[in-house]
Amino acid sequence: MAFEADVLLDKTIAALTAPGGQFELVTATVRGAEYPTFKMAPDSxxxxxxxxxxxxxDKEFLVYxxxxxxxxxxxxxxxxxxxxxxxxxxxxxxxxxxxxxxxxxxxxxxxxxxxxxxxxxxxxxxxxxxxxxxxxxxxxxxxxxxxxxxxxxxxxxxxxxxxxxxxxxxxxxxxxxxxxxxxxxxxxxxxxxxxxxxPEDDATIMYTSGSTGNPKGAVATQRSVVTGALNYLVAGLAMLQMSQAAGVTLPEQQVMLLNVPLFHITGSVPVMLVSIAIGRKMVIMHKWDAGDALRLIEKERATYFVGVPTMSLELMQHPDHDKYDLSSLMDIAGGGAPRPPEHVERLATSFPNARPALGYGLTETNGVGAGNLRDSYRRKPNSTGRASKPLVEIGIFDDDMKPMPTGERGEVCIRSVANVRGYWNNPTATAAAFLPSGWFLTGDIGYLDDEGYLFIVDRKKDIIIRGGENISCVEVEAAIYSHPAVAEASVFGLPDERMGELVGAVVYPKPGETLEIESLLEFVKRDLAAFKVPAKIWLSKEQLPRLGSAKIDKVALRKHYREIYAAEGNH
The missing domain is CATH 3.40.50.12780 (ANL, N-terminal domain)
Structure with a gap:
């Protein structure tokens, strides 16, 4: 049976998008596939x-x-x-x-x-x-x-x-x-x-680190960015209407604490473009600092906070948390990485007037994908939520694009008019990820439950997500391999409560060579951005295990060294 909050949200969105409604839906054919879209959407x-x-x-917009x-x-x-x-x-x-x-x-x-x-x-x-x-x-x-x-x-x-x-x-x-x-x-x-x-003219190119080295430029059209922003806008207006109906007194102006980078899809579409649409003030943080964030929430009476789960955790754990009046916060959203389920209830108690939320989307989808909101999120804290209405369709498929039954794992695929058109000057990568039917293959492994909630359980792509930043394991391995004393290397993610994942690596030196971890770290820092540098490196005295295909058995290595990492008291 559907959850009452979900039923109410769906009913409210249906009213907004009905014929004659403010966001009436029509069908459009885009690059050979048909999608629902907004009748009155601007062309650019x-x-x-x-x-x-x-x-x-003359409303105040930017505070810095x-x-x-x-x-x-x-x-x-x-x-x-x-x-x-x-x-x-x-x-x-x-x-x-x-x-x-x-x-x-x-x-x-x-x-x-x-x-x-x-x-x-x-x-x-x-x-x-x-x-x-x-x-x-x-x-x-x-x-x-x-x-x-x-x-x-x-x-x-x-x-x-x-x-x-x-x-x-x-x-x-x-x-x-x-x-x-x-x-x-x-x-x-x-x-x-x-x-x-x-509508089909190019609008933006946003680079995303995939599993194969150099970042790829995801090319969004005017239509895809606009409809992505409007899809968020519809959900936001529906929740505001629900709050009003429940007797919540809304502030004269919504206030967003801008602590995520504007160069990320979250910062540019659901934060910046939606803020412009609803007249929401953005209080800009040049650099993240939990103590400064608490101060600004009180000073500016911030109503909305969004960031990678690391940020909300730091707000809860900050020693000055109880010194500030945080009662203005209405929503604390997260994205870019999974939030540990146990943090969800902690958020609800740490910020009694704010409701926790989690979003799932990618650069390739203009940030649009799934959302787990408010009471629904507390009910299913280990889910990324349902497909974001009214535009998004989520499917779970096997390697032959056969739909998987409810509860069975497969690749998570997203279909909507908000998807980008492909990768800049990279037809091979575009063809591999974007199907003519309109589906985008995310590289994530997951399943849908009988209420349509998405659960991400693994990744098909060889990437690490550290604090919302995608890191290519191949890129880090290439930096390590360039050291003259390295014979074999394997890079994988290590679980971390604060960042979601950290970069881990195991290295087998060339026989007869002397290799020190500190010197190797200094070496790779020359080629890697700071967030890509391994947080932990193990030196192996033996060659790394291999599969029948002669490839390094990364799955076994990841499992083994994650167990060692946990035994050392890390989480």
């Missing part, structure tokens, strides 16, 4: 942003330290940046413009500026090394980068145009770069021409 991100920014007017800007001010700044890109640098529709910075107000206005021109925005992972940054820019064919000082320094020597933000004139001159603020001083306030943009 430019139209979506213009409508909602103008609707919000002592800086406060309204929706109208941010949109005007975005138009001014778009003019700089067009008048001063010749950026046109389809050109790739990268945004490479930590969370700053300029991240938002730069992203919006690119969308206004119909450029393809490339959000760059700010944690990437110089080598990774250069790869992403070269692979995407980026013409211009808007970067903060740290990223601009990492791009030293790259011939791509870079406009810097939050950078002194002396540093910009030292780097041979131009400051965006200086360009704004001489450029018109608005672009002179805005080209037509269609």
């Amino acid at each position: 991100l430019r139209d979506y942003l213009a409508f909602f920014f103008m609707s919000q007017g 330290r002592d800086e406060r800007t309204t929706f109208a001010q941010v949109y005007q700044q975005a138009l001014h940046i778009a003019a700089v890109l067009q008048h001063r640098h010749g950026i046109a529709k389809g050109d790739r413009v990268a945004v490479a910075m930590r969370n700053y107000p300029e991240w938002v206005s730069a992203f919006v500026a690119g969308c206004i021109l119909g450029a393809v925005v490339v959000p760059i992972n700010a944690w990437w090394t110089a080598e990774e940054l250069n790869y992403g820019i070269a692979d995407s064919g980026t013409r211009l980068v808007i970067a903060d000082e740290e990223r601009a320094r990492r791009l030293a020597g790259n011939p791509v145009k870079v406009l810097t933000v939050r950078t002194s004139k002396a540093v910009a001159d030292e780097l041979g770069r131009v400051r965006l603020e200086d360009e704004l001083d001489v450029a018109p306030k608005t672009p002179w021409y805005l080209p037509p943009i269609g």
Whole structure:
């Protein structure tokens, strides 16, 4: 029997999406497959942003330290940046413009500026090394980068145009770069021409680390990003209506504590784009700090918190937790990694006015997938929830794409109009992951129960998810193998209460060679971003076990060393 909260949510969403409703559904044929979509959806991100920014007017939008800007001010700044890109640098529709910075107000206005021109925005992972940054820019064919000082320094020597933000004139001159603020001083306030943009034009390229080395650029169309944001919007409005019906007094303005990176799909779609639509204020954290987060929740009366499960755990465990008034929080959501089931009830008791939630989505699905919300999440804390209505369909299939019965494991596949169109300049990877029928193969192994709840039990792909960041085991192994004393290596995930997983490795040195763990760690740090460096390395005195195919038996190694890790008191 369906849970009462689920029935009510489905009924509320059905009313919103019924014929004549605010979000009426129709059927659309996209790249040969039919999907439900929204009848009144804007054709482009430019139209979506213009409508909602103008609707919000003088409401406060971005708060960063002592800086406060309204929706109208941010949109005007975005138009001014778009003019700089067009008048001063010749950026046109389809050109790739990268945004490479930590969370700053300029991240938002730069992203919006690119969308206004119909450029393809490339959000760059700010944690990437110089080598990774250069790869992403070269692979995407980026013409211009808007970067903060740290990223601009990492791009030293790259011939791509870079406009810097939050950078002194002396540093910009030292780097041979131009400051965006200086360009704004001489450029018109608005672009002179805005080209037509269609639903199937490319909108963004977001890089995601898969199981095979270099990151792949997931290419979202205008339609896929817009409908992904609207799918979140429908669910959010349904829950607000349910709260009102239950007698909850809603604040005049929703307030989001922005502590996830805007360059991640969670930060850009369900956080930023939905915030713009509903007039939600975003209080920007430049860098995560649990104590600072508690202070900001109280000061700004934050109503909504979302982050990887590590973050909510740190909020609960912080010694100053009880010193702050956190009663404004209405929802504490998680994503990017599984949350240990025992944390769910702890959240409900640690934040009595807030309801826990968990989302499951991927860069390739524009963050849309499944959601486990409020009381339903407390009932099934080890599930990632049901398919996100009204657009998403989730299926469990075997290797031949035969549907698996309820309760039986298979590959989790997601089908919706919000899925990206494929991988940038990578038809082989696109064909392997995106089927003509519209299904995207996630690489996760799971099952659906008789209520449609999804349970993720394993991964088919050889990746580690550390604090919401995908790490390719192949990439880390390649860095280890480049050490001259290494004969064999295997990399796998180790369970961790705080980060979800950590990078673990076992290494067999070449006979006669001396290898020290500390020196190996220092060696791989040259090639790997800090979050990819192994947290634990074991040296094996014997060659690593092999399968009949002669491949290293990673499954056996992972099981064996996870047991050792647990026996050492790690969780």
